[in-house]
Amino acid sequence: MSKRINSKDVAREAGVSAATVSYVLNETKSVTISKETREKVLAAVQKLGYVPNQAAKTLGSSRIVGKSKSNLIGLVIPQTESGKELMFDNPFYGDFLSAVEYAARQEGFHLLVSGVNADQSYIDIAKNRSLDGIIILGMYPSEDNKEYKQIGIPTVLVDCYGTDHFFHSVRTDDRYGGYLATRHLIQHGHKRIAFVSGEVKESGVTDMRFLGYQDALREARIPYDPNLVFTGYVGYQYGIEAAAKIAQGNAGITAAFAAADIIAVGMIKGFRNLGLRVPEDISIIGFDDIYQAEICDPGLTTIRQNIKEKGNAVAKIIVSAAKNSTFPKTEIVIPLEIVERESVRNL
Amino acid sequence: MSKRINSKDVAREAGVSAATVSYVLNETKSVTISKETREKVLAAVQKLGYVPNQAAKTLGSSRIVGKSKSNLIGLVIPQTESGKELMFDNPFYGDFLSAVEYAARQEGFHLLVSGVNADQSYIDIAKNRSLDGIIILGMYPSEDNKEYKQIGIPTVLVDCYGTDHFFHSVRTDDRYGGYLATRHLIQHGHKRIAFVSGEVKESGVTDMRFLGYQDALREARIPYDPNLVFTGYVGYQYGIEAAAKIAQGNAGITAAFAAADIIAVGMIKGFRNLGLRVPEDISIIGFDDIYQAEICDPGLTTIRQNIKEKGNAVAKIIVSAAKNSTFPKTEIVIPLEIVERESVRNL
DNA sequence: TTGAAAGCGCTAACAG
DNA sequence: CTGTTAGCGCTTTCAA
Numbered sequence: 001m002s003k004r005i006n007s008k009d010v011a012r013e014a015g016v017s018a019a020t021v022s023y024v025l026n027e028t029k030s031v032t033i034s035k036e037t038r039e040k041v042l043a044a045v046q047k048l049g050y051v052p053n054q055a056a057k058t059l060g061s062s063r064i065v066g067k068s069k070s071n072l073i074g075l076v077i078p079q080t081e082s083g084k085e086l087m088f089d090n091p092f093y094g095d096f097l098s099a100v101e102y103a104a105r106q107e108g109f110h111l112l113v114s115g116v117n118a119d120q121s122y123i124d125i126a127k128n129r130s131l132d133g134i135i136i137l138g139m140y141p142s143e144d145n146k147e148y149k150q151i152g153i154p155t156v157l158v159d160c161y162g163t164d165h166f167f168h169s170v171r172t173d174d175r176y177g178g179y180l181a182t183r184h185l186i187q188h189g190h191k192r193i194a195f196v197s198g199e200v201k202e203s204g205v206t207d208m209r210f211l212g213y214q215d216a217l218r219e220a221r222i223p224y225d226p227n228l229v230f231t232g233y234v235g236y237q238y239g240i241e242a243a244a245k246i247a248q249g250n251a252g253i254t255a256a257f258a259a260a261d262i263i264a265v266g267m268i269k270g271f272r273n274l275g276l277r278v279p280e281d282i283s284i285i286g287f288d289d290i291y292q293a294e295i296c297d298p299g300l301t302t303i304r305q306n307i308k309e310k311g312n313a314v315a316k317i318i319v320s321a322a323k324n325s326t327f328p329k330t331e332i333v334i335p336l337e338i339v340e341r342e343s344v345r346n347l
Numbered sequence: 348m349s350k351r352i353n354s355k356d357v358a359r360e361a362g363v364s365a366a367t368v369s370y371v372l373n374e375t376k377s378v379t380i381s382k383e384t385r386e387k388v389l390a391a392v393q394k395l396g397y398v399p400n401q402a403a404k405t406l407g408s409s410r411i412v413g414k415s416k417s418n419l420i421g422l423v424i425p426q427t428e429s430g431k432e433l434m435f436d437n438p439f440y441g442d443f444l445s446a447v448e449y450a451a452r453q454e455g456f457h458l459l460v461s462g463v464n465a466d467q468s469y470i471d472i473a474k475n476r477s478l479d480g481i482i483i484l485g486m487y488p489s490e491d492n493k494e495y496k497q498i499g500i501p502t503v504l505v506d507c508y509g510t511d512h513f514f515h516s517v518r519t520d521d522r523y524g525g526y527l528a529t530r531h532l533i534q535h536g537h538k539r540i541a542f543v544s545g546e547v548k549e550s551g552v553t554d555m556r557f558l559g560y561q562d563a564l565r566e567a568r569i570p571y572d573p574n575l576v577f578t579g580y581v582g583y584q585y586g587i588e589a590a591a592k593i594a595q596g597n598a599g600i601t602a603a604f605a606a607a608d609i610i611a612v613g614m615i616k617g618f619r620n621l622g623l624r625v626p627e628d629i630s631i632i633g634f635d636d637i638y639q640a641e642i643c644d645p646g647l648t649t650i651r652q653n654i655k656e657k658g659n660a661v662a663k664i665i666v667s668a669a670k671n672s673t674f675p676k677t678e679i680v681i682p683l684e685i686v687e688r689e690s691v692r693n694l
Numbered sequence: 695t696t697g698a699a700a701g702c703g704c705t706a707a708c709a710g
Numbered sequence: 711c712t713g714t715t716a717g718c719g720c721t722t723t724c725a726a
Contacts, residue, residue, distance in 0.1 A: 006719055017697045051474040056719035058402035059702045094441040113460045127398040265642050295612055297644045364713045403703035406718045
């Protein structure tokens with residue numbers, strides 16, 4: 001196994017010093033390099049097939065406190081249960097990851113994807129890997145909050161609703177989305193509208209959609225009825241269960257807003273199992289516009305968020321902040337739109 | 348911003364040397380540490396909240412050629428077009444990633460997820476990040492082959508059909524799966540069976556499924572008819588198109604084997620658009636058992652591969668190989684099974 | 695415009 | 711059983 005080529009080898013080949021190689025390759029601002037030297041170095045790099053050692057770069061540049069330049073962005077993903085797998089079953093994450101990875105890579109950053117062990121905090125990963133930035137998906141790091149702030153690593157929260165606004169934040173306007181969905185139903189003449197969702201955690205995404213649901217009700221002067229609220233978990237199976245409950249409940253429900261498409265799709269199936277048709281017997285609107293929403297039958301009317309745009313926004317923020325420590329705190333709300341398909345009918 | 352705590356700080360706190368701290372934390376085999384010392388060190392670590400610096404570890408341990416111990420596994424994902432985003436739209440990758448990440452993390456490895464820029468090879472990433480292992484998804488690194496072998500980094504190919512067997516390999520038995528699917532159709536009395544797929548690249552996954560299709564035909568002494576083969580791209584839309592072609596073709600087709608569920612699901616929709624019902628008018632069998640297969644209507648009969656098992660297998664191999672350079676080359680074929688739902692009927 | 699040299703934090707012989 | 715001591719490959723003052 002041949003010795004790895006390092007910058008000294010390149011320097012020798014080019015007849016310059018290792019420092020110069022560094023200057024050239026990093027286009028160091030504080031230093032000017034003559035065209036000739038640059039070309040000699042680049043030629044040597046080419047000839048020897050030199051690839052810099054990131055570990056050494058990271059370590060070498062760690063003298064200035066807090067400026068490690070690992071060129072690594074951490075994408076931290078919550079786990080439902082500690083010690084469990086990532087929540088990547090959410091089909092939405094794939095697209096999101098794809099967009100973030102791509103955008104980050106174009107800027108010279110790599111992406112470290114990690115869940116978090118029960119006995120560890122994100123911060124440890126961030127320290128350990130000298131992360132230049134952290135993306136946290138769907139969880140507010142309340143407890144580690146203080147420590148985070150100390151670390152001073154750019155952090156962007158995705159789909160998090162926290163109380164304080166210390167971090168960068170990218171999210172969809174879930175409350176407005178919930179409002180849009182419910183209003184759509186109301187505009188189609190529905191009055192007894194069920195709200196079906198996973199667990200409503202305080203300040204969570206679901207909670208916001210729930211608030212939006214209530215907003216729309218209030219606006220239309222439809223009294224809020226807790227009996228129309230069905231809470232389980234985010235999953236296809238629960239959709240089926242919820243459909244059964246609604247069908248049996250006899251509460252006069254004519255439409256349902258499912259706070260997640262996957263639930264909505266399950267509900268369609270569930271109703272069908274019970275001999276009820278969507279939208280003839282009951283209208284359903286979802287949230288997310290996952291792939292299945294288009295595919296299922298009938299096509300699911302739902303609220304769409306632009307995942308790619310979200311991923312791009314997240315990447316842009318984290319990269320900018322990683323490169324420039326004076327990058328101002330940014331909060332972006334990704335717009336939402338309604339996608340009309342066939343699952344809602346006029347009463 | 349407080350100075351980062353390093354092993355020297357811990358050493359001072361514990362009244363030992365930095366080397367000892369290293370020994371304790373890494374449970375270095377070649378060295379024995381007294382219980383007291385260990386406890387002192389651990390206490391100091393706890394007290395100071397010390398987190399080791401991975402960049403320094405990686406660099407420090409790089410003296411022994413090829414043993415970098417970055418504790419980083421690279422997951423390299425192909426891109427359809429160079430400079431494009433990851434193929435993470437494939438819903439299958441999410442689960443796979445989830446399983447790999449989880450298994451790797453349990454063993455103390457992090458996962459670097461990356462596409463590859465057009466001007467770069469995986470090898471550069473591997474060198475640059477001192478990767479302890481590489482997972483390559485769905486692409487055979489034919490060109491870089493030689494260089495890979497030089498690098499000597501454990502590499503596992505996922506769903507790759509290469510000619511030589513230099514790398515570890517985990518894949519499903521696509522050919523057998525194709526056979527299973529087609530045989531299932533034949534057993535249900537079908538004789539005019541269409542094969543619908545994305546591009547059939549040589550030695551690709553699709554190609555294998557196609558061979559399996561032919562195997563089953565041959566076994567049943569059904570002559571192979573090229574007119575029954577429809578090739579496009581892996582996507583829902585293409586399924587719709589293919590359905591149209593089949594419907595118009597008037598070739599007496601009574602069943603179709605779609606080499607990807609997403610195509611199959613599109614076909615169901617496509618046939619429905621044309622007033623044809625599945626399975627009454629035409630039977631369809633898919634491949635993959637993606638989420639939509641269960642959800643769509645009718646439920647799609649398909650070939651299932653156990654994604655989690657695949658992810659676990661991949662992680663196990665790569666971690667073992669990373670830890671132990673004598674780990675033997677391993678090839679695993681993940682078993683396949685048929686999942687019967689409602690899209691195939693008896694003729 | 696360049697080079698010499700001192701680290702960055704850790705590991706791994708080698709002593710003791 | 712533990713400490714000393716070289717590095718690992720790069721960055722970054724500081725001089726020249």
